[in-house]
Amino acid sequence: MRKAALLYNPLSGRRVKHRVADVEAVLATLRAAGVEAIAEATVSAKGTTEQARRAIAEGCDTIFACGGDGTIHDVLQALVGTAVVLGVIPLGTANALAHDLRIPLSAVPAAHTALASQTRRLAVGRVVFQDFSGQNDSRYFTVTAGVGVDAHLFYKLNAMTKGRFGMLAYYLKATHLWLTHDMRTFNVGVCSTADAATSKTDQVQWQQVSQLLAVRINQFGGILRELAPGASLERTTLRLVSFKTRNRLIYLAYILRGLFGQRWTVRGIELADAQHAVCETLAERGARIFVEADGELLGTLPVEITIIPDAFTLLMPPQG
Numbered sequence: 006m007r008k009a010a011l012l013y014n015p016l017s018g019r020r021v022k023h024r025v026a027d028v029e030a031v032l033a034t035l036r037a038a039g040v041e042a043i044a045e046a047t048v049s050a051k052g053t054t055e056q057a058r059r060a061i062a063e064g065c066d067t068i069f070a071c072g073g074d075g076t077i078h079d080v081l082q083a084l085v086g087t088a089v090v091l092g093v094i095p096l097g098t099a100n101a102l103a104h105d106l107r108i109p110l111s112a113v114p115a116a117h118t119a120l121a122s123q124t125r126r127l128a129v130g131r132v133v134f135q136d137f138s139g140q141n142d143s144r145y146f147t148v149t150a151g152v153g154v155d156a157h158l159f160y161k162l163n164a165m166t167k168g169r170f171g172m173l174a175y176y177l178k179a180t181h182l183w184l185t186h187d188m189r190t191f192n193v194g195v196c197s198t199a200d201a202a203t204s205k206t207d208q209v210q211w212q213q214v215s216q217l218l219a220v221r222i223n224q225f226g227g228i229l230r231e232l233a234p235g236a237s238l239e240r241t242t243l244r245l246v247s248f249k250t251r252n253r254l255i256y257l258a259y260i261l262r263g264l265f266g267q268r269w270t271v272r273g274i275e276l277a278d279a280q281h282a283v284c285e286t287l288a289e290r291g292a293r294i295f296v297e298a299d300g301e302l303l304g305t306l307p308v309e310i311t312i313i314p315d316a317f318t319l320l321m322p323p324q325g
Contacts, residue, residue, distance in 0.1 A: 006067045006120075009035060010060035011044040011094070012053055012080055014072030018097035019110075027112035028071060031094055034116040040067075047072070050079050050301070057083035066090060067320070069119070071112075073097015074148055078299035085129055085145045085317045092119050092320040099300060101148050104226030105238070107322055122320040128241045129316035130221055134296045136304040145317075146221070146298035147238070150310050152284045153216035153248070154188060154256075156295035156302060188215040188251040191294050191306060194283040195245060209283075216248035216256075217284060219310045230263040233276060241314045242278040249273050284308040 013028045020027060028044050035042040045060075047053040057068050057080045068084060069092040070077040077093060084091050094115045095103035109115045130146040194209045220233035221243070236244035248256065250273030262269045286294060286306050293305045 006035075006040050006090070008041045008065045009043075009067040009069060009092070010057070010063075010065045011042060011069045011071050012047050012056055012060070012076070013044060013094075013096065014053075014076045015046045017075065018073050018100075020096070024096065027096060030113050031069070031071070031116040034113055035120070038120050040120075044071075047076065047079070050075070053079035054082040061087060061089050067092050069094050071096050074099055074101050074299045075301050077102055078144070078146065078148075078301055081129070081145050081147060081317065085313075088318060090124050090318045090320055092122075094119070099225075099227065101225045101229075101300075102222060105148075105222035105224045107324065118322050119320050122322045124318050125239070125321045126315055126318050127238050128312050128314045130219060130243060130298075131311050131313050132219075132296065132298050132303065133309040133311075134304040135307060142304065144298050144301075144303060145313075147319075148220075148222050148225075148299045149232075150219045150296065150298040150308075151217070152193075152296045152306070152308055153191070153214070153294060154186060155216065155218065156297040157186060188253075189292055189294060190215050190251065191287060192285045193217050193247065194285075195247075195277065195279050196281040197277075197279050212247060212249060213287070214247045214249050215251050216246075217282065218246040219243040219279075219282060220246060228260065228264050230266060232263055234268070235276065235278070238319070240278075241312060242280060243282065243310065243312050245277050245279050245282060247275045247277070249275060280312055282310045284310075 011028055015024050032042050032044055045056055060068055067090040068080055070080040071094040093103055093108055094112055095108055095110050108118055130150055132150045133143045136142045190213045193214050194211045196209045220236040221238055223236050225232050233244040233246050255273045259271045259274050284306055295305055296303050296308045
């Protein structure tokens with residue numbers, strides 16, 4: 006690490022009143038280690054991606070996403086396919102990726118951890134979707150892509166409420182949806198081969214689900230804990246969680262399984278490794294079904310989710 010840019014979200018997560026001081030402390034830590042470092046506040050999702058691209062053009066070899074999973078997500082879009090390294094200073098709400106990487110949730114300890122970390126070249130998830138203007142779009146993701154109930158949560162969750170109440174807002178809204186949401190089903194085609202476009206039809210397994218998660222990390226933190234056992238950033242597969250049920254008690258049982266760290270088999274919920282998944286609406290149901298990635302609401306069905314190997318470079322703390 007020679008030249009680094011810190012892109013920080015001034016509005017999200019914990020310690021907003023201390024955000025500038027936290028970022029300046031990280032800058033001081035990096036500079037004391039001989040790193041040429043600059044910092045810039047982010048202005049919007051698309052703006053963050055453009056800021057990261059400008060930093061790359063100006064010779065930065067490392068871009069730190071200083072915020073939550075949404076900030077990481079926006080920075081990631083500029084880094085996929087380059088040799089520039091993604092670093093994480095967790096200053097957001099959920100900080101799922103930081104939990105998985107075991108990065109301290111305080112700014113200065115996180116900076117020291119980054120200086121002791123090693124770079125790893127990893128696969129990345131990619132989701133193609135229909136945006137809210139009806140156009141096809143795509144995004145890369147590091148944590149998870151979700152279709153169905155969880156994406157509806159982000160559709161309903163007010164950004165101001167999220168900023169004020171943090172994870173409590175997630176839990177309250179999730180509880181409300183669990184009690185009231187009409188869990189609509191949709192079709193999912195899953196393929197385990199690397200190139201689904203050239204696969205035989207019988208290699209694609211179709212199913213009806215009310216929720217699909219394509220997960221890349223093992224530990225989410227909070228009450229979710231281990232949402233998809235077997236998922237890992239270091240694998241070149243997606244860990245799919247298919248909810249083949251609309252039963253609310255089964256949803257709850259699966260969340261409790263993760264909360265208590267149990268290996269229960271929950272009827273109606275299946276886990277599988279895959280390279281490719283396609284989600285389509287049922288012909289007789291016209292209601293919108295939403296898609297999210299890394300906690301960011303993206304759009305609606307139809308959706309295609311794939312894994313791209315050797316896609317980006319991440320600063321990873323030593324594990325153990």
